[in-house]
Amino acid sequence: MKKFRVLSLFFVMMLSLTALSGCGTADETTGSGAKDKVYTVGVDTTYPPFEFEEGGEYKGIDIELINEIAKNQGFKIKLNPMDFGGIIQAMQAGELDVAIAGMSITDDRKKVVDFSDPYFDAGLSLVVKKGSTDIKTMDDLKGKKVAVKKGTTGATYATEHADEKGYKVVQFNDSPAMFQEVSNGNADVLLEDYPVIAYAIAQKDLGLEIVGDRLNGDQYGIAVLKGENKDLLDKINKGLKELKDNGKYDEILKKYLGE
Missing domain, CATH: 3.40.190.10 (Periplasmic binding protein-like II)
Structure with missing residues (x-):
């Protein structure tokens, strides 16, 4: 009888250790997955x-x-x-x-x-075709066509001020297409983040130039x-x-x- 009790206790202990080991493995797997x-x-x-x-x-x-x-x-x-x-x-x-x-x-x-x-x-800048002299500020945009990139703060800024300043907004999917629209004269001006357009102009002659002060103080x-x-x-x-x-x-x- 005593022997039977000892064996029973032994099996209970083994089952407990197995359960604990299983829990540990699950935690380790979860931790590994997160890692x-x-x-x-x-x-x-x-x-x-x-x-x-x-x-x-x-x-x-x-x-x-x-x-x-x-x-x-x-x-x-x-x-x-x-x-x-x-x-x-x-x-x-x-x-x-x-x-x-x-x-x-x-x-x-x-x-x-x-x-x-x-x-x-960052901050937005006005960008015109190189040699243009009729646009220096937002107040010069009446009757003009303004190019922007879809989904950007430039697009939002241009849209918000379009009625007030009296210009038309044209949106593009990417910056190169927007740059081309202004350089070939199909649009009068574009709005772009200053560091982006400054870098683009420095890398390649796009036929564009930045005019005026930055329009805002984006971060x-x-x-x-x-x-x-x-x-x-x-x-x-x-x-x-x-x-x-x-x-x-x-x-x-x-x-x-x-x-």
């Missing part, structure tokens, strides 16, 4: 110097910045190039975890996404869907701060802007 998570990042590769494709590789300020942040904070990313106008919708559809695309921090966008700390001071931010991925956003902010502190941030900007 192996790959975050999909939406980018717009028609937006140099922030994002562009060259020699089959994605390059630019945004590309290097998000890669360095991920490396600094120990998470994995996968870049997903797409049209800028569809990035926020893709986030809402669950196709993207993060967006870094020269995206200006605005109150309207804050209704849908949570932004990181600002990582770049770029990295976005995640509102109320989602708070831990990831915290890592992005921490990584961004560390890159600024250790000089890597300035190194990336200098590489593309010479500043």
Whole structure:
């Protein structure tokens, strides 16, 4: 009888240890899954110097910045190039975890996404065909055709002031098409973020020139869907701060802007 009790106790102990071992394995698997998570990042590769494709590789300020942040904070990313106008919708559809695309921090966008700390001071500029002398400010746009890129703050700004200033807005899917529209005389002026157009003109003679002062003081931010991925956003902010502190941030900007 005693022997039977001893054997029974032995089997109970073995079953308990097996159960505990099973629980431990499940936790480890869950932890491993979280560690192996790959975050999909939406980018717009028609937006140099922030994002562009060259020699089959994605390059630019945004590309290097998000890669360095991920490396600094120990998470994995996968870049997903797409049209800028569809990035926020893709986030809402669950196709993207993060967006870094020269995206200006605005109150309207804050209704849908949570932004990181600002990582770049931009601002819109008026751009005309080289040699044009009749446009210097927004007050000179009456009766003119204004080219903008769909989904951008430039498009929003131009649309909001169209009736007041008396001009027509024409929207394009990408920056090169917009640049061409003005350089060939089909549109009178375009609105573009200052660093983008300044870089484009410096790299190639587009037949364009910047006129007047910057129209606003936009700042770029990295976005995640509102109320989602708070831990990831915290890592992005921490990584961004560390890159600024250790000089890597300035190194990336200098590489593309010479500043």
